[in-house]
Amino acid sequence: MTRVLHVLDHSLPMHSGYTFRTRAILKAQEAMGLEVRGVTGQRHTAPTPADPEVVDGLTFYRAGGAPGGLPLVREWAEVSALAERIVELAREWRPDVLHAHSPALCGLAALKAGRRLGIPVVYEIRAFWEDAAVGNGTGREGSAKYWLTRVLENDVVSGAHRVVTICEGLRKDLIARGFAPEKLSIMPNGVDLDLFGDPLPRDAALAAELELGDGPVIGFLGSYYPYEGLDDLIAAMPAIVARVPDARLLMVGGGPAEAALRAQAQGSPVAGAIRFVGRVPHHQVDRYYSLVDVVCYPRKAMRLTDLVTPLKPLEAMAQGKLVSASDVGGHRELVEHGSTGTLFPPDDPAGLARALADLLASSGGWVSRREVARAFVREKHDWARNVRRYLPVYQALLPNHQMPSIAA
Template sequence: MTTRILHVLDHSLPLQSGYTFRTRAILRAQMGKGWDVRGVTGHRHGAPGPLEQVVDGLRFHRTPGEAATGNALLREWRDIAAHADAIEALVQRWRPDIIHAHSPVLNAIAAQRVARRHGIPLVYEIRAFWEDAAVGNGTGAQGSPRYWLTRQLETHAVRSADAVAVICEGLRSDLIARGIDARKIIVSPNGVDMDQFGAPVARDPALTTKLGLEGADVVGFIGSFYDYEGLDDLIAAMPRLVRARPRAKLLLVGGGPCEQALRDRATASPFADHILFVGRVPHERVEDYYAQVDVLAYPRKAMRLTDLVTPLKPLEAMAQGRLVAASSVGGHRELIEDGVTGTLFAPDDPAAIAAALADMFADRHFWEERRVAARAFVERERNWASNILRYEPVYQRLLASAAPDARAAAA
């Protein structure tokens, strides 16, 4: 009998984010194993569409109704209740064997209500601690009452789950420090779908001309524009970099909450003509923009979020055969070996960014060796085709443990 896995999600495709791309990779890989897989999203999905939707071959169910309004705490509890009702309805109709809830913690709380009621094993996957993500996004403050409460909810959700998955060692170590049994936690790191990103496309000369990048030393960032990404530091580094490398240009692809502030900062730069904003591009065109870039830069700021969480974008760049340069925060150090698979520089330091990039452009003899090493690392340790195997023994153990309970309930 085919194993059925219900993924409880914040949002999903057709929205595009690191969150949805990881979800897509997990679901597609699990379907490739022959498992029957579906997702259910909460009110935070926010995209128009039917209550049941197939996107890119994946089936998603939506929580009906609109997100609650009013007091933040009451609003979140109402959204949890609505999400739990949607999960309950799907569980009664579809009868999954495993419920796999993904952060933020609100999803875990909603899923736990249903899992307990039906005796279904629950896996809780943490991609980032919600309280730290709020600080990184500028919507929360570390040490505030809300921060403390969210942290307590997170710890409670982890203790209540049957198994816990995290995306990196930083999150695992933090949970162990909270007293969580290490045997309960697996690390399922961010990975790359090599079928999608494993065959780099050639640079499109017409796009190069359109962007004005002929003969340029191109530094690029492709992703979401959040404050913690440190793009303000990257823009501040451009005057020093251009003085060292007069043909240097910065290509920024994407958008997000900080986009206008970054555009204003770039306009005020003495080298504004060396900074190019493209905006968001369709996901199927992303590879064309990777092909325009010599060095992908990831200047994340130093904070709890970036120290604990590993990003996805550097892995995609490495899979594309692109050079990467990144700040030496903990999340990057888990992915990049300085001088072997990439270049690390001090965080929150535009001068350090400029120096690292200038050195890379000044000495190109190592570029091909670096690209090969980085791609080999992704193929060996961050390929979704192998990453998915980390879930299988957890699922099997939980299903084996649940079987006697199910037989007893039936009796």
């Protein structure tokens, strides 16, 4: 049985889009017949009761320690600690391939360990982290740190035997940097339909508790980062309520922009139509999805959102929800206007309001739209199917290994 060791920034039991994608990949690979484990670096900050630690049936090893010291020295110490843990684990467990996931520090650790062990390395890019830092407000485009992060990313892409990206936008950007297209593959974001494929009926008690009324509910469920454009969604609510008086906005989640968004909502002339819930346990998220008619993703236009496809719209489609999203590159890979969702101009509260009010006023077509979107997820973004895309990548590096049947 082929063994794959996934090299990770962090993992379950921490909750993030990163850890949920990792969980889905490892679960689907196990179901397909691969033997998988994960190892995390020092940025995994959850308490570790045991090493290895088994979470949700998956086995994770930890590098241990905490990052510290001066910049650059600190990051190199992180890489070295993770590389040593990979080597130690590999000599015991004997993986056939190291599958590192961004950021570049994980890739550098895998390359360092892979060279010592003679094990091939696959590097998977979920986002360019210099652009993510700009989007999160923790970095500045064009700064020394921005360019250093890009240089490190390029070094890892050059050193890896094969590279996987989550979408066409990232792949095209790498090709523009001069990397060979045949080295690059795409593993798109997906949905574990065992978790998201069976929507709950509307939770009437929860709707009453939140005083949502009987009108249509617009929702956002996720992290509150500046690049998500949630300020535009709140700014659009007066115009939406003017056309659809019973409309409500339900905000579920939290993050760096939360305080500013709550203050903006409190000052809105339709403050009574906006509900903030805060973060909820992951196993209860589907209760809140059950209350929402239209899920809205008003991401700002920038490199991060143009290049990277988000996961949340796919989860919403799987939940049988209508999806509306800003017309940025990452959304266009997932949302076909008028078919799987509704696109509106980014950074434009008035355009957002018109699109959502029009959608709320045309409920007669909702059923067919939901069915088209759910079929799209089942056919194009079901992890049980998508995970097979890894097999040709591994097979190219391990030609003498018997891989599970792609048709299985």
